Amino acid sequence: MEYQELIAQAVKTKEFAYVPYSNFRVGAALLTTSGRIYTGCNIENAGFSATNCAERTAVFKAVSEGEREFEAIVINGDNHDYLPPCGVCRQVLAEFCDPDTFQVIFAKNQQDYRIMTLGELLPEAFRPENLKSKKQTETS
Ligand code: THU
Numbered sequence: 001m002e003y004q005e006l007i008a009q010a011v012k013t014k015e016f017a018y019v020p021y022s023n024f025r026v027g028a029a030l031l032t033t034s035g036r037i038y039t040g041c042n043i044e045n046a047g048f049s050a051t052n053c054a055e056r057t058a059v060f061k062a063v064s065e066g067e068r069e070f071e072a073i074v075i076n077g078d079n080h081d082y083l084p085p086c087g088v089c090r091q092v093l094a095e096f097c098d099p100d101t102f103q104v105i106f107a108k109n110q111q112d113y114r115i116m117t118l119g120e121l122l123p124e125a126f127r128p129e130n131l132k133s134k135k136q137t138e139t140s
Helices: 004-016 054-063 087-096 134-139
Strands: 026-032 037-041 070-077 103-107 113-117
Touching (some): 004 054, 004 103, 026 054
Parallel strands (some): 070 103
Antiparallel strands (some): 026 070, 103 113
């Protein structure tokens, strides 16, 4: 799979980043299995913990429009290296994405990127299945 368009959209959406505190822009582009793309930027807040990362912005936009199945996400930051997703974003991705097949692409630009699966980034994740009670598991 070629991720050129997804990378281009992640880079472009950085222009909307709201980053008065860190001045560090991040853009993300999330690909659904049906082929749609949802972009997201980081949105900071004076109460720092209320800041939303670019990846979560993209996921929440997509889910709030009815999407549930995802194939890949590109992350592009204003740094000079590959930008891996933070732990909270990995957990949010683990709610919806297959650990073995979902591709996380850290892109410096359209030519230079690394790809890892979600499972490599968050092994042994706490997932929806883990909330099933013992009784439910015995009867199913
Ligand atoms: N940030 C992201 O948007 N995604 C990441 O994966 C890492 C961090 C944002 C949050 C904050 O606005 C800024 O980068 C500095 O942490």
